[in-house]
Amino acid sequence: APTEARSWNITVGGDGAATRTPAVSLAIAKRAGANAVVVSERVIDKIESLDGALIPPGIEVRITRDYGETANEKANELLFHLGLATVSIVLLIAFAIGWREALVTLVVIPTTILLTLFAAKVMGYTINRVSLFALIFAIGILVDDAIVVIENIARHWGMNDGRSRINAAVQAVAEVGNPTIVATLTVIAALLPMLFVSGLMGPYMAPIPANASAAMLFSFFVAVAIAPWLMVKLAPRQTAHSVAVSHHDEGALGRAYRAVAGPILASRGRSLIFLVLVGVATLATMVLFVTRDVTVKLLPFDNKSELQVTVDLPEGASLEDTERVLFAAAARIETLPELTSIQAYAGTAAPFNFNGLVRHSYLRSTPELGDLQLNLTPKGERSRESHAIALDVRQRLADLPAPEGTSIKVVEVPPGPPVLATLLAEIYGPDAATRRAVAEEVKAIFKDTDFIVDVDDSWGSPRPRLRVSIDQDQLEYFGVEQSAVYDTLRALLGGVTVGYSHRGEGRDPIEIVVRLPKSGLTWSERLAATPVAADSQPGNRAVIELGDVVHVGEEAGSLPIFRRDGHFAEMVTAELAGAYEAPIYGMIEVDRRIAEHDWGSLPKAAISLHGQPEDEATPTLLWDGEWEITYVTFRDMGAAFAIAILGIYVLVVAQFGSFKLPLVILTPVPLTLIGIMPGHWLLGAPFTATSMIGFIALAGIIVRNSILLVDFIREHPQKYRSLREILLDAGAIRFKPILLTALAAMIGAATILLDPIFQGLAISLLFGLLSSTLLTVLVIPAIYIVLREKHHERTRPEPPPASAAETAHAAPG
Template identity: 70%
Template sequence: TGAETDARVWTMVHGEDGSFSAAPAVTVSLAKRPGANAVVVSEAILHRVDALKGNLIPEGIHVEVTRDYGETANHKANELLFHLALATVSIVVLIAFSIGWREALVTLIVIPTTILLTLFASLMMGYTINRVSLFALIFSIGILVDDAIVIIENIARHWAMKDGRTRIQAAIEAVSEVGNPTIIATLTVIAALLPMMFVSGLMGPYMAPIPANASAAMLFSFFVAVGIAPWLMMKIAGKAPLHGAHDGVHSETRLSRFYGRVAAPIVASKRNAWIFLGIVGVATLLSLTLFATKAVPVKLLPFDNKSEIQVIVDLPEGAALEDTERALFALADAIGPVEEITTIQAYAGTAAPFNFNGLVRHYFLRASPELGDLQVNLSAKEHRKRASHDIALDLRERLLAVPLPEGAKVKVVEVPPGPPVISTLMAEIYGPTPEARRETAAIIERFFEETDFIVDVDNSMGDRAPRLTFGIDEPAAADAGVLQQDILDAIGMAFGGQTVGVSPRGEGRDPLNIRVYLPRSQRSWTQEMAAIPVPRRLAGTDAVPIELGELVEVREEVGSPTIFRRDGHFADMVMGELAGRYEAPIYGMFEIQDRIKAFDWASAGLEMPAVSLYGQPADETGTTLLWDGEWEVTYVTFRDMGMAFGVALLGIYILVVGQFGTFRVPLIILTPVPLTLIGIMIGHWLFGAAFTATSMIGFIALAGIIVRNSILLVDFIRHTTDGEKPLKQVLLEAGAIRFKPIVLTALAAMIGAAVILTDPIFQGLAISLLFGLASSTALTVLVIPAIYVALRGPDWRPDRSNPLQTVANPATGDSTSASQQT
């Protein structure tokens, strides 16, 4: 009774002897509504399942949870909250050792206050607490204390001067002294981050919480730093002994002496300054060669460490469900010895419950007897030594040894860390005729297969399925007195079965159909099938039935090719994944393009296809290869982020022009931005990490952070220049005084980055911040003084007799006068 089952599902678990044992299974997949808390929904479902045991779920039925994204989300959130707390404590300890414990206590209050305000702003903007938004907070924690550190350190420095001022007056003047540059410095960081919100494509919504939350954190941190931090300083340390006159001064003296020893030779002469700037410039250019030599590869996002892997099996069209089932079991046996695998679910003739990746790859359409899936579930990442990507590479090697029917395709699919695509490396072939497209696609597919780091090669055309064609011999049917409908009914019953009745079930449930059909193994054209009797109703009631084989002509033909269209354009696709030497699509593209140029297309009777990197061809009279897949997302993301970086630099330049009233000083302030590349590239090379979209986020954010340090330094140089001291002495004094807060703010940001260094997705962001800050901070306090000396000389003094003599800008022609800088 019931409909014929065209799909079969099995679950495989470890038996007592360690091998996998299979049992029939039914998979139930539940998804939350938009806006619901995944953790709460997951827990509620599990509680309901427990309550149904013994009632709706009878004894002997084992219920097993194969995927629980609510538990995964809860685990990641708790892990990130721990990192958030660790970064906070680390920064507080840093302030305690560098300035004092009272100042550290102020910082301990400032950080949670800013974070809570940021979370409120995030709620108002419609963001939820998820992995990306929490990473935005961890990323922000290192820079949101910058304003507070500058304010607190300057208050402590003024209190340690012992010049007769009251604590309140000294605090007010300390805040006033760094107030304007702190405002501009905060706005520059926001100007660097905010344009990233306008990245388009699939990566846009994925990245949006980072600039949104980080910008909100910076804005709130400024108001907390200038409003709450001074008040807390007065309350906590207003009547305390002047510890700055002891620990603080000695610590500052050590830092000042260290800075003086390093910077003095550089600013001693124009020649030394130019030599130093030349060395730094060459080092920056050399760091970029790591891209050219592929020592630092470029990729959209690195592989994540997930708890599941999927194996997709495509047998030749026309294969039976039993063939697919046998192939799945053989593949499961091959990967069974992998110790990290906990359970496997096999789906023959149907798709496994799909996730976001399956939605984009159209796995929900996989409902045919020749299609199968293996859902491979791994142990928790803290219980295994290997990452899921390394396990996937191992599985792929094991599966290659499994004998399968000719034409079968096996793919190992990993859950992508970001926006999913149909295939990592995908070539779309456009052309004037179907033949030209298919022949070109076949050659491109061969190039894919010949490239050692391109795996899981497939195409959208597939093999033409065999087709059994029945032609009715009308004269023979008429002579025998057989209706054509009777012939069709006989064929339909033989190959599809027939419903002959129903079986009631009671209790208001729908009845089951009673169907009669042949076993799958007998559904082929054989002598037995040809002997099926067909009634001769037109020949009279006493006429003997005639055999079906006498009335039809049966031919086995090749089916029609698959026709694929994208946005109204006919196209054929060649797809592949990357594993081995290179795992980013751009390197596969370069390899295939080299092979295209080297191939003799004329001998194949084809024209060499034009290669397009973005956008479907407007003219299809010639053959075109369009790169799609992950490359399309990568191109759009890096294009938009490059534009965001340009807008950020323009915004920063305008802000600094407004602050200093000159068009040339901002150019000096922006000079250290490229210096971040030295540390960024070296850091990625040391860690063997690819330069990813998150690395680019770190690079763009560094533009605002480094410019902030430059602003503080240049502003102090402006206020220190009095016309009596030579430029060299002014630069050394200003650098020595601002060196401590610059180092502290850099260390705070580096601490915030260090706690996420082990995360596979945001490691690029952490490396960019950690190493980029280290190199650019060390060079900023040396490069800016070197630029002043290179353009003006070490002994330059402003002409006090000329009120229009520039002191802020080492170049001439600006309007800032000495009288304006008192």
């Protein structure tokens, strides 16, 4: 029999009435490396040119999904955020330092971005959502070098010491040159290891460390070459005495720093108490993981303009049964206010996306399988995100009447690498019966957990089949050849080709087949009465009924056999919705229930988190799905973080020639958690892979601030002063550039705070920088007081004798 499939387009009118029309779907994919926006526009233009020619009148062509338009919208939105971040940072510099410095920044940012785009082109990266996010992420840190250099030039010009502005600028750049080089390399050292994350998330996130590292490298050369030149060119034609005089003063920020830091650094005891409180606060924030006030997830749900509903009826269900369930489901969904149209597919798969490649959508071609493609209004025209709509759809379909054994799933487009199911348990064991028995128990545990939904399995129900066996005794008694029985069954159930319809014009001919209608294919007395020639004996022209020589009965078909990497396995799949939506929490709950479950005569399944079992003599449950990607991603990111810390340590050792001092400089790294964890809790956001990227990047950014502060402390010209005075001077002078670089990075992060995927990165940068920047300028001096105050007092030189001018100035008039 020919393969049957049906597809329908369902639209909802302004009056709420649904219109259902037969449809044919055509999916067009671009070649690798082609521009999706251009391909989409040209396809639409081509379709319009074919209207009325190849496409006859009365046939309506409707675009249901346009990923080119979606890509263009996202790119334009990100470019807007890029411009917004640039303008905001320029305004910050104008307000904090001056308009000339702001003009220099306005040149530095586009120059660095253009150089970074060139590097991205060389590395083979295209302009896409992730690479543009990398630029937005980098824009906040690529101006760090320029801010440090510009602010120091302005400070030197404000010293009024008779130097020309060119000499003052050169000396200002030289003063911060070495620490700036090391600080830039520390950020690159923090970012680059993430380039080697394995698994599906590695290539997905690779543009962030690659492009951001290139941006940092280019930003340094722009900061030390172009920025000073522009500062000199834009400075007024005056002596250095009158240029930016106010910059030599510590200003309000310096005075505020002294007011806060003074009491903390007043004594060694106070500094120690402060350090202990900061350490306790850092550890206390980790409690949010334990209490699950901050959950862990690979990536949050994205806000897409499409959803999918998959319907799997029991094996052997007819196409009409599938169609009826699809129409009943569509009727419940039609009243969604965000819905624009539905495409229903019975016996075939909807044109699949990246998600469908992993979920094997292209194999959905049997009568009992169906899909509903839900197309939503653009996200700017609706108040609910697609995930909230998916939860609503799942609730509407919860009690949908359907044949027993029907599985209905609501499938969302994944924000990152796709998986077969969010929660996937692979059951290994000694034999098929044991595996399926254990899997049935696990499936029941899944269904008993309230936040685990859309539970399904890999074996389903056996497909019923009709077994026709020949009665050999009757065959010989009536004198019927076996071939006659086979030919009759083939013609009866499969039809007979009687000719071809030749259509010409180079088109393939169509078979003309005579066959029974589908309603007549069920075994009945009518089929059993089909005549069969009894002509095995020469001259015999008798006929008998088919039912006289065959026995017909129904039986259950064989269950499917699944192997993964050569190991037999059964799978239980599910999604999560409700209290927890990350696989780790479903796994914890299922593991707890497995431990408490009464297994009877069955052996209890052992739990494995990674890697197939070596011994399959006893049942094993291996967690896979989103967990596998989460495990690999966070494992590799943890290793990348360790390598980043080691690389930063080596760089700081090379800069300062000390093995102990880098430990002091690295101390503020954990302080970012004081802001990161409460930030996720306040915004109700999970800690995701992008949050981890932000945390790792912060290690380089914060260490950069520590290096600038420590270098100023070590190079302080007045070593004869007390350590407390030196620390206060260093903090008061360096607080402004440190704060400006932090604010610039926070501005870049703020522009992506509302993006569902990269919100974690934005939260880590925003709140992590807020806490660690304010604490770094206090913690580093406090550590110095605790560890070095006594040594400094023993080794500090005597102050030089005061000059006559200073004595006269100090004498009362």
